[in-house]
Amino acid sequence: MKPEGLKKLTAKEILRTVGELRAEQSRRESAALIRRNKKHVGKCFSYLNSYGSSYPKWTMYAKVTRIDADGNLHGFTFQKTSMNIYEAQFEKLWFGRGIESFNLVDKQEFEEARRQFLDVLASKLK
Numbered sequence: 001m002k003p004e005g006l007k008k009l010t011a012k013e014i015l016r017t018v019g020e021l022r023a024e025q026s027r028r029e030s031a032a033l034i035r036r037n038k039k040h041v042g043k044c045f046s047y048l049n050s051y052g053s054s055y056p057k058w059t060m061y062a063k064v065t066r067i068d069a070d071g072n073l074h075g076f077t078f079q080k081t082s083m084n085i086y087e088a089q090f091e092k093l094w095f096g097r098g099i100e101s102f103n104l105v106d107k108q109e110f111e112e113a114r115r116q117f118l119d120v121l122a123s124k125l126k
Contacts, residue, residue, distance in 0.1 A: 033071025
């Protein structure tokens with residue numbers, strides 16, 4: 001709609017039109033995100049994590065398990081931090097809009113890291 005066409009609309013009609021345009025924009029952005037992110041479902045990743053520049057780094061592992069209707073990636077992560085804290089998060093909105101900062105790893109590396117993580121947890125829970 002051209003700006004001169006807005007002059008003929010009431011405030012209520014303008015609000016409705018703006019709402020419709022925002023909804024259409026959201027649908028298009030979600031469709032583009034789904035196209036971009038669907039290739040990551042089932043893939044495994046690593047990320048060099050830290051508490052900040054003055055702390056040692058560690059590896060966090062992640063696996064994408066699904067993509068939602070908005071195109072956001074969901075999955076699970078696990079890590080042992082530099083402070084010896086073991087963390088695992090499941091079914092979390094995890095990458096949101098992208099995974100550009102994560103590194104793709106092969107399934108064998110991911111499974112070995114997960115096995116080691118679970119072995120340590122099992123030994124600590126005895």
